[in-house]
Amino acid sequence: MFTLPQKESKAPTTCPGPASTQDLDSNHGDGLERECSRKPDWKLPEFCGVGDPTATASSDSSHLSSRGSIIKWFWDSAEEGYRTYHMDEYDEDKNPSGIINMGTSENKLCFDLLSRRLSQSDMLRVEPSLLQYPDWRGHLFLREEVARFLSFYCKSPAPLKPENVVVLNGCASLFSALATVLCEVGEAFLIPAPYYGAITQHVYLYGGVRLVCVYLDSEGVKVKGLILINPQNPLGDIYSPGELRDYLEFAKRHKLHVMVDEVYMLSVFEKSAGYHSVLSLEGLPDPQRTHVMWATSKDFGMSGLRFGTLYTENRDVATAVASLCRYHGLSGLVQYQMAQLLRDRDWINQVYLPENHARLKAAHTYVAGELRALGIPFLGRGAGFFIWVDLRKYLPEATFKEEMLLWRRFLDNKVLLSCGKAFQCKEPGWFRLVFSDKAHRLCLGMQRVRQVLEGKSQVPDDPASCQSQESGNQRSGGETPPAVL
Amino acid sequence: MFTLPQKESKAPTTCPGPASTQDLDSNHGDGLERECSRKPDWKLPEFCGVGDPTATASSDSSHLSSRGSIIKWFWDSAEEGYRTYHMDEYDEDKNPSGIINMGTSENKLCFDLLSRRLSQSDMLRVEPSLLQYPDWRGHLFLREEVARFLSFYCKSPAPLKPENVVVLNGCASLFSALATVLCEVGEAFLIPAPYYGAITQHVYLYGGVRLVCVYLDSEGVKVKGLILINPQNPLGDIYSPGELRDYLEFAKRHKLHVMVDEVYMLSVFEKSAGYHSVLSLEGLPDPQRTHVMWATSKDFGMSGLRFGTLYTENRDVATAVASLCRYHGLSGLVQYQMAQLLRDRDWINQVYLPENHARLKAAHTYVAGELRALGIPFLGRGAGFFIWVDLRKYLPEATFKEEMLLWRRFLDNKVLLSCGKAFQCKEPGWFRLVFSDKAHRLCLGMQRVRQVLEGKSQVPDDPASCQSQESGNQRSGGETPPAVL
Numbered sequence: 001m002f003t004l005p006q007k008e009s010k011a012p013t014t015c016p017g018p019a020s021t022q023d024l025d026s027n028h029g030d031g032l033e034r035e036c037s038r039k040p041d042w043k044l045p046e047f048c049g050v051g052d053p054t055a056t057a058s059s060d061s062s063h064l065s066s067r068g069s070i071i072k073w074f075w076d077s078a079e080e081g082y083r084t085y086h087m088d089e090y091d092e093d094k095n096p097s098g099i100i101n102m103g104t105s106e107n108k109l110c111f112d113l114l115s116r117r118l119s120q121s122d123m124l125r126v127e128p129s130l131l132q133y134p135d136w137r138g139h140l141f142l143r144e145e146v147a148r149f150l151s152f153y154c155k156s157p158a159p160l161k162p163e164n165v166v167v168l169n170g171c172a173s174l175f176s177a178l179a180t181v182l183c184e185v186g187e188a189f190l191i192p193a194p195y196y197g198a199i200t201q202h203v204y205l206y207g208g209v210r211l212v213c214v215y216l217d218s219e220g221v222k223v224k225g226l227i228l229i230n231p232q233n234p235l236g237d238i239y240s241p242g243e244l245r246d247y248l249e250f251a252k253r254h255k256l257h258v259m260v261d262e263v264y265m266l267s268v269f270e271k272s273a274g275y276h277s278v279l280s281l282e283g284l285p286d287p288q289r290t291h292v293m294w295a296t297s298k299d300f301g302m303s304g305l306r307f308g309t310l311y312t313e314n315r316d317v318a319t320a321v322a323s324l325c326r327y328h329g330l331s332g333l334v335q336y337q338m339a340q341l342l343r344d345r346d347w348i349n350q351v352y353l354p355e356n357h358a359r360l361k362a363a364h365t366y367v368a369g370e371l372r373a374l375g376i377p378f379l380g381r382g383a384g385f386f387i388w389v390d391l392r393k394y395l396p397e398a399t400f401k402e403e404m405l406l407w408r409r410f411l412d413n414k415v416l417l418s419c420g421k422a423f424q425c426k427e428p429g430w431f432r433l434v435f436s437d438k439a440h441r442l443c444l445g446m447q448r449v450r451q452v453l454e455g456k457s458q459v460p461d462d463p464a465s466c467q468s469q470e471s472g473n474q475r476s477g478g479e480t481p482p483a484v485l
Numbered sequence: 486m487f488t489l490p491q492k493e494s495k496a497p498t499t500c501p502g503p504a505s506t507q508d509l510d511s512n513h514g515d516g517l518e519r520e521c522s523r524k525p526d527w528k529l530p531e532f533c534g535v536g537d538p539t540a541t542a543s544s545d546s547s548h549l550s551s552r553g554s555i556i557k558w559f560w561d562s563a564e565e566g567y568r569t570y571h572m573d574e575y576d577e578d579k580n581p582s583g584i585i586n587m588g589t590s591e592n593k594l595c596f597d598l599l600s601r602r603l604s605q606s607d608m609l610r611v612e613p614s615l616l617q618y619p620d621w622r623g624h625l626f627l628r629e630e631v632a633r634f635l636s637f638y639c640k641s642p643a644p645l646k647p648e649n650v651v652v653l654n655g656c657a658s659l660f661s662a663l664a665t666v667l668c669e670v671g672e673a674f675l676i677p678a679p680y681y682g683a684i685t686q687h688v689y690l691y692g693g694v695r696l697v698c699v700y701l702d703s704e705g706v707k708v709k710g711l712i713l714i715n716p717q718n719p720l721g722d723i724y725s726p727g728e729l730r731d732y733l734e735f736a737k738r739h740k741l742h743v744m745v746d747e748v749y750m751l752s753v754f755e756k757s758a759g760y761h762s763v764l765s766l767e768g769l770p771d772p773q774r775t776h777v778m779w780a781t782s783k784d785f786g787m788s789g790l791r792f793g794t795l796y797t798e799n800r801d802v803a804t805a806v807a808s809l810c811r812y813h814g815l816s817g818l819v820q821y822q823m824a825q826l827l828r829d830r831d832w833i834n835q836v837y838l839p840e841n842h843a844r845l846k847a848a849h850t851y852v853a854g855e856l857r858a859l860g861i862p863f864l865g866r867g868a869g870f871f872i873w874v875d876l877r878k879y880l881p882e883a884t885f886k887e888e889m890l891l892w893r894r895f896l897d898n899k900v901l902l903s904c905g906k907a908f909q910c911k912e913p914g915w916f917r918l919v920f921s922d923k924a925h926r927l928c929l930g931m932q933r934v935r936q937v938l939e940g941k942s943q944v945p946d947d948p949a950s951c952q953s954q955e956s957g958n959q960r961s962g963g964e965t966p967p968a969v970l
Contacts, residue, residue, distance in 0.1 A: 063742070063773060065709075068666030068805045075808035086620075104618065111613040118611040118818075126603040128596040131787045133589065135571075169654060173812045180691065181553030205809060206665065206691045224550075257548070288548060302616045304817035320553045323560035324690060327658045328812060331819045332789035333603070 071205055081407075085416050090441065100437075100445035103416040105233065105385050107267070107301035107436040109359040113352055114301060117344070123337050130332030136325040137318070138167025138309075138335060145339040146309050150294065152345075153266060154277035164313055166321050167335065169306040171263055171295045172202045173328035174321070178291060178310075179207030181320035182224055182257050188212045189225045189259070194423035194430070196233040213424055225257035225289075226250075231264040231275065234388050234423050234432040236381030238268065241276045245285070248278075252286040260292045263308075266299035266353060269360040270382025279311065287313045296338065298385070301356075301436075306330055307338050360385070360436060367435040370446045374453065378433075385436035392429030394453055403428040406452070415448040440466055556690055566892075570901050575926065585922075585930035588901040590718065590870050592752070592786035592921040594844040598837055599786060602829070608822050615817030621810040622803070623652025623794075623820060630824040631794050635779065637830075638751060639762035649798055651806050652820065654791040656748055656780045657687045658813035659806070663776060663795075664692030666805035667709055667742050673697045674710045674744070679873075679908035679915070681718040698909055710742035710774075711735075716749040716760065719873050719908050719917040721866035723753065726761045730770070733763075737771040745777045751784035751838060754845040755867025764796065772798045781823065783870070786841075786921075791815055792823050845870070845921060852920040855931045859938065863918075870921035877914030879938055888913040891937070900933040925951055 064072060081103065090098035117123075130139075137143065143162040151160045168174060179189070185208035191199065193213035203209040212223060228247060230239045239247070251258045260278045268275040277292075284290050295308035307330060312318050342348075364380060367387060371378050379388040395402040400421050406429075407419045420430030433449075435442060443466035549557060566588065575583035602608075615624075622628065628647040636645045653659060664674070670693035676684065678698035688694040697708060713732060715724045724732070736743045745763045753760040762777075769775050780793035792815060797803050827833075849865060852872060856863050864873040880887040885906050891914075892904045905915030918934075920927060928951035 063799055064666055064801055064805055065669050065672075067669065068802075071666055071808045072801060072805040075804050106617055108613070108617075111616065114616060115611045115613070119609060124604060124609045126600045128593070128600070129789075131596065131599060131789045132591055132593075133788045169814055169816075170811075176812050181549055181556055184550050184552065187550075202812075206812065303618045304614075304616045306814045306816050314548055316549055316557060317553075319560050320549055320557040323556045326655075327661050327687075327691065329654055329791045331654075331791050331816060333822070334816045334819060337818070 074201055074205065081411060081416055084411060088414070090414070090444070092440065097414060099411070099414045099416055100441050100448065101416045102434045102437070102442075102445045102449075103418045103432075105298070105432075105434050105436075106303050107298065107356070107360070107385055108438060108441075109363065109436055110301050110352065110356050113355060117341065117347055117352070118337065122340055124333075125336050126333065130336055132332075134329065134332055134335070136329060137322040138165065138325075139332065139339075142167055142335045142339045145342045146311075149342040150277075150279060150292075150309075150311060154262075154279035154292075156277075156279045157282050160279065160311060163315075164311055164318060166310040166312075166318050166325060167330070168308055168310070168321075168325050168328040169330045170297060170308040170328075171261060171293050172198070172308075174293050174308050174310055175199055175202035175259070176206045177321045177324040177328065178257075178259060178317075179203035179209040180324065181317060183207065183209045184222075186210070186221070187224045188221045189227050190223055190256070191227040192232070194234055194420060194425040195227075196229060197422045197424065199227065223254075223256065225259060227259045227261065228278075229261040229263075230278070231268060231381065231383035233264065233384060234386055234418070235379055236384045236386065236388065237379075238273050238275050238381060238383055240274075241281060244276065244278055244281065248281075248285045248290065251289065255289070257289045257291065258286075260290065262292060263295050263298045264384045265294065267356075267360065267385065268383040269357040269364065273382040275383065289314070291317060296341075300341070300352075305334065305338075307334065363435045363437065363439070363442060366439065366442060367433065367446060370450070374450060376453075386432045386434045389431045389433050390429065391431055391453070392427065395429045398428050400428045407431070409452045410449065413448045413452050415445050415452075417449070559686055559690065566896060566901055569896060573899070575899070575929070577925065582899060584896070584899045584901055585926050585933065586901045587919045587922070587927075587930045587934075588903045588917075590783070590917075590919050590921075591788050592783065592841070592845070592870055593923060593926075594848065594921055595786050595837065595841050598840060602826065602832055602837070603822065607825055609818075610821050611818065615821055617817075619814065619817055619820070621814060622807040623650065623810075624817065624824075627652055627820045627824045630827045631796075634827040635762075635764060635777075635794075635796060639747075639764035639777075641762075641764045642767050645764065645796060648800075649796055649803060651795040651797075651803050651810060652815070653793055653795070653806075653810050653813040654815045655782060655793040655813075656746060656778050657683070657793075659778050659793050659795055660684055660687035660744070661691045662806045662809040662813065663742075663744060663802075664688035664694035665809065666802060668692065668694045669707075671695070671706070672709045673706045674712050675708055675741070676712040677717070679719055679905060679910040680712075681714060682907045682909065684712065708739075708741065710744060712744045712746065713763075714746045714748075715763070716753060716866070716868035718749070718869060719871055719903070720864055721869045721871065721873065722864075723758050723760050723866060723868055725759075726766060729761065729763055729766065733766075733770045733775065736774065740774070742774045742776065743771075745775065747777060748780050748783045749869045750779065752841075752845065752870065753868040754842040754849065758867040760868065774799070776802060781826075785826070785837075790819065790823075792819065848920045848922065848924070848927060851924065851927060852918065852931060855935070859935060861938075871917045871919045874916045874918050875914065876916055876938070877912065880914045883913050885913045892916070894937050895934065898933045898937045900930045900937075902934075 085099045085101055085103075088098045089095065090100045138146075140162065143165040146165045146167065147160040147162045150156065154160075168177070179202070183189075188210045189203060189212070191211050191213060195211075195213075200211055203211065210221065211227070212221060226247065228239065228244075230244070231237065232239075248258060250256075262277055265275060265277055278284070278290065279292055290312070291314070292311040293308065294311070296305055297303040297308070310318065310321055364382075364387070368378070368380050371387070371389065377390040391406065392398065394406060403419050403421060407417060410417050418432040418434075420428065420432075423432065437445070447466065570584045570586055570588075573583045574580065575585050623631075625647065628650040631650045631652065632645040632647045635641065639645075653662070664687070668674075673695045674688060674697070676696050676698060680696075680698075685696055688696065695706065696712070697706060711732065713724065713729075715729070716722065717724075733743060735741075747762055750760060750762055763769070763775065764777055776795060776797040776799070778793065778795060781790055782788040782793070795803065795806055849867075849872070853863070853865050856872070856874065862875040876891065877883065879891060888904050888906060892902060895902050903917040903919075905913065905917075908917065922930070932951065
């Protein structure tokens with residue numbers, strides 16, 4: 001580990017020191033991906049910053065501890081966008097002028113396939129051992145299945161071992177547990193920015209651990225680890241084996257733990273993108289400090305199922321995480337279902353993955369075509385559920401206030417996006433646009449985006465041009481370029 | 486809240502100050518109820534005590550933080566009894582000389598009823614909303630069902646409200662979340678002792694909160710709340726409405742939060758015991774500081790299902806807990822199942838509860854009869870799954886070392902019990918004996934207990950006297966007295 005030097009005079013304006021409320025203000029994305037829903041005039045005068053849980057938070061309630069107030073603040077500050085969305089959710093029949101959600105990174109393209117598979121009779125098995133206290137690391141039958149699954153899909157050089165697997169209710173919990181067992185309060189992980197903003201909360205709320213963007217402008221904080229998200233969120237970037245190895249070697253030199261979050265590993269829909277899991281590498285530089293995370297939330301479009309897993313060769317880390325797993329446990333019945341799902345390779349390989357990739361690609365192609373028609377630069381990497389969109393030219397001034405105003409114009413025009421600030425982006429004007437949704441909703445969403453950008457905001461009445469037909473996805477027809485920008 | 490005075494010279498030997506390793510040593514019971522499995526010669530020389538997570542723990546690993554080492558220590562120290570049990574679990578056919586578990590508080594009497602109900606086709610419903618990110622407080626349909634369920638079974642004077650319900654994966658998580666949002670690190674809750682030892686970990690591992698036994702011998706620690714378990718664990722005591730009100734008024738005078746854990750509320754199998762939920766009281770003294778916990782782990786014999794719920798009128802506390810619920814979430818599919826179960830009043834009232842209570846009563850009657858035949862005093866209150874047994878006369882000396890040796894003699898003779906130290910009992914020689922198991926296993930377990938106490942330890946070869954027949958439960962035939970001691 002190492003301690004970052006005191007920051008120099010010119011800290012980037014977009015990544016303020018941790019003592020700034022601005023810093024927090026941009027970090028309310030979470031499992032719900034409530035990004036970019038902060039109130040610009042929100043005040044938390046006595047808040048002393050992420051990384052110091054003993055800070056005295058201003059509280060409107062005498063019933064919570066100071067950290068309780070901070071925890072509640074994260075919830076409240078995320079409410080605007082998400083609550084607005086949930087009070088006025090688009091529904092083709094019941095609420096056609098409701099809000100289209102292009103902000104939350106969920107894959108809504110394959111519920112038909114998933115419902116069919118999960119409704120099969122083999123999914124409902126009730127036996128006493130599933131109803132009793134589990135092994136908190138996860139039932140052995142599931143850990144065995146996870147090890148086989150990851151060995152195959154991560155292309156590991158040797159079979160992965162069930163004893164290195166710890167199963168829990170999602171990667172948010174895993175970030176929380178790892179931060180707690182690896183760091184003292186106030187220590188930090190490095191993370192390449194822009195990054196999935198929810199991680200800020202995951203490592204902070206229980207663990208009191210902060211994140212340091214890799215542009216390294218923070219003050220005297222002891223760095224304990226590095227977080228890599230591969231494929232990256234929000235950029236969609238895929239690390240090459242060489243890049244991965246560089247990161248791992250760097251981490252080893254500095255005795256840093258590396259947490260590799262691979263929740264989008266099976267959502268690479270462009271074969272040419274050439275994804276490599278860190279578990280495919282021959283000879284990890286520092287296996288005792290390399291911890292891999294995967295979940296079904298993204299790759300199997302089931303964020304509500306709450307299944308995630310850790311793979312680490314470090315037995316102490318696995319045990320310490322397991323010790324916290326009594327707070328992150330998942331039902332024995334769900335463990336059984338997940339084992340059934342993961343072992344059904346025929347369905348995964350012949351039904352789910354090909355269809356899912358085809359649908360992701362079609363949806364991406366459609367949105368990319370729309371963006372191109374609007375003359376909007378973007379990153380689209382052939383992986384993940386989102387496109388990183390450059391709307392800088394639509395800001396009258398290059399400020400986050402203007403970015404926020406644009407975000408709100410989108411919301412007022414009934415389309416929810418995520419703004420760059422929620423990902424700690426340095427430059428105002430970037431947005432993440434989620435495309436993994438049905439053609440009909442995508443079409444409407446893109447119309448509403450276009451209206452805002454062309455200064456003609458008004459909610460369309462579900463126009464005939466957005467028919468509820470899957471063919472709508474295919475309209476631009478062409479191949480997706482790996483990147484426009 | 487108030488600050489306890491510095492302790493007087495004569496602290497009870499059995500409830501040492503928090504800086505003692507002895508204190509920790511006795512607190513490794515957990516969700517797995519790994520009570521009484523410590524190694525007596527275990528050393529953790531630099532451990533600075535529960536309540537101070539910045540303490541430097543002795544660690545055999547340079548990869549964990551100091552709190553990570555403490556967290557791992559809780560796991561490791563719990564291993565002896567539980568690991569021994571799991572490596573040699575009794576099975577009527579496959580391992581008849583394996584260990585009988587009379588230590589873990591699980592109800593194993595009704596798996597047949599539960600399996601039948603949970604296997605019905607209405608339990609497997611897969612729809613998109615269940616697979617997407619949930620409302621972290623719990624799906625509304627489930628919170629509505631919980632509110633109706635608690636209104637009915639707690640006999641609330643007015644209908645309880647869904648907006649006061651937060652659903653999560655078990656009461657262990659709820660203790661963890663409440664400790665974190667109500668207390669600063671190092672603050673404390675009061676708890677009447679002896680108490681269910683696992684709570685020590687639940688409030689400490691993430692929250693850094695300690696427990697203070699009500700004999701009030703701890704040092705200068707700020708007390709923020711009071712924990713009541715009703716029916717009590719391990720005593721089986723039931724608080725009368727008057728006692729409950731006294732506790733609540735006391736708490737109000739001192740501005741203490743009260744967490745009322747009612748996980749055994751439907752496991753009162755003696756009608757004469759007259760149970761009253763705190764939610765049945767007209768006009769709670771301090772509703773903003775009264776937080777009620779319930780789960781299906783005990784009352785529905787499903788500790789592996791991971792379903793628990795908070796009921797509080799304090800909106801700030803509910804929100805702050807909800808904010809942590811992303812780390813304690815349960816699958817949408819399980820939420821659906823739980824709603825189905827809780828709304829099936831016909832099954833609950835006409836099938837499950839009467840049968841469950843009859844079986845609990847028969848099992849209790851049998852074990853109570855055996856204890857009486859042995860001349861062993863005990864508490865058996867007609868509620869819960871356990872009997873609090875006085876084995877003081879079997880200790881050559883009144884020390885916890887002797888208690889430990891007796892516990893190990895039981896384990897060596899293939900029966901796992903929980904010793905009083907794991908519950909912070911002041912006097913050595915008390916044991917908790919779980920009776921909620923099938924007649925055949927109870928009979929064998931009691932034989933092994935008897936052998937140890939009569940100095941004739943040897944594992945029986947599944948003697949004919951313990952036939953695998955439910956009628957075995959009935960052999961002592963008589964009524965259970967509410968209490969012998």
